[in-house]
Amino acid sequence: MAASDFEKAPDPFAAQRARAGLNCPSCGSSHIAQVLGDNGGVSYVCTACGHSWS
16 A cells, blocks of 8 residues: 555544544644553543643
């Protein structure tokens, strides 16, 4: 698969994240990963810019 084909691949979860309102407060991207925090809480990390928040 060529890199350009990969970059154009649809994101099957984009609509779901947009409905959930999960957007990066730093860059506005909807590419968000939910991760387990140090104390057992939930944190989020933007996979576009690397910003993290809880």
